[in-house]
Amino acid sequence: MRVFHCDHCRLPVFFENTICGSCGHKLAYLPDLKLVASLDPLPADADTPASEQLWTSPVPRAKDRTYRLCENNTRYNICNWAVPSDDPNPLCQSCRLTRIIPDLSRDGNQNAWRRLESAKQRLVYTLLELNLPFRAKSEDPRMGLAFQFMGDVNGGPRVLTGHDNGVITVNIDEADDVVREGRRISMHEPYRTLLGHFRHEIGHYYWDLLIRDSIDIDAFRQTFGDERMDYDLALRDYYARGPAANWNDRFVSAYASVHPWEDWAETWAHYLHMTDTLETAAACGLSLKPDRPDEPAMEKQPKKPIHQQSFNEIIENWFPLTYVLNSLNRGMGLADAYPFILSAPVVDKLRFVHQAICKSS
Secondary structure, rough: OOOEOOOOOOEEEOOOEEEOOOOOOEEEEEOOEEEEOOOOOOOOOOOOOOOOEEEEEEHHHOOOOOOOOOOOHHHHOOEEEEEEOOOOOOOOOOOEEEEEEOOOOOHHHHHHHHHHHHHHHHHHHHHHHHHHHHEEEEOOHHHHHHHHEOOOOOOOOOOOOEEEEEEEEEEEHHHHHHHHHHHHHHHHOOOOOOOHHHHHHHHHHHHHHHHOOOOHHHHHHHHHHOOOOOHHHHHHHHHOOOOOHEEEEEEOHHHHHHHHHHHHHHHHHHHHHHHHHHHHHOOOOOOOOOOOOOOOOEEOOOOOHHHOHHHHHHHHHHHHHHHHHHHHHHHOOOOOOOOOOOHHHHHHHHHHHHHHHHOOO
8 A cells, every 4th residue: 555644744644544643634535546635625604514515635636626525424434535526426436335334223333334444445445556447236236346244133144254246245243353363263364354354355256357257267277276166065175174284385375275266365365465565565665685695685666556567576576575574573572464375376376366457457
């Protein structure tokens, strides 16, 4: 992700900020400019609803543009994205993808919803940066995208996080750090985050969109395996017997070994982990120049979009970056930030994902 600064005091601000913590100016993310910027209200009548208040931004790129705040901001204080004033939809480009929100009458659900939307906004940011196609299911019922954020109900069936024909359902328990960490440990997962769930499930959506009926389906089967194998049987076998002992020779995670669909989704999520982290490193001007010649080095990266870089550039920078990430975490007494090993077959799968994204951009 890019690094953002307040356009008044120039101090750093974060992607989710609604107020600059230094100078107090109101902030919003402007998706049309891919920028966190300050907002100034236009004159309005005293009885103008907050959802209809118009705003301008003093940043030069926003000249002659006016905005509204997303309705989820004015009603629930959930979102920090702005909507161009000529867009008739009251919700921002991210929030309009959500068609079911948690039951807000239950304690804690509004905070869970805020965390879910925040993770989804980071996902949507990445999709926009990669120029990946997507539309809301309300606009395209057949190939569109929708999110459902639901909690378990006493006596009812458990809500399963997953993807089905463009609809991504996330159990709101995943927004609870304690619950999610417990599941990570019980399922022997080295990594489990809310954003990771979104990146995995969107991978299934893009398999349908980019691979399923494309000329690349045979190449997919050569790289990931034949997805026509029985998915339900493969899943039952995985949970009954666990992954093969040598799964890390061919897969990025144990769960990727379930079925080619899950291998694709896990690899896709991993590619998004890599590219977003590399973009952040480039935005920070990070370079690595070790004292020893046998330690990984990394030149300062040009600030060009990931999809305009070769895969070799990406992977050559990724290994040094993970080296320093893990070293820093261990210095803080934390587990490795990057607890993965990329075998040659996994690198080939990541290359396949990169090529699929570049074709669609």
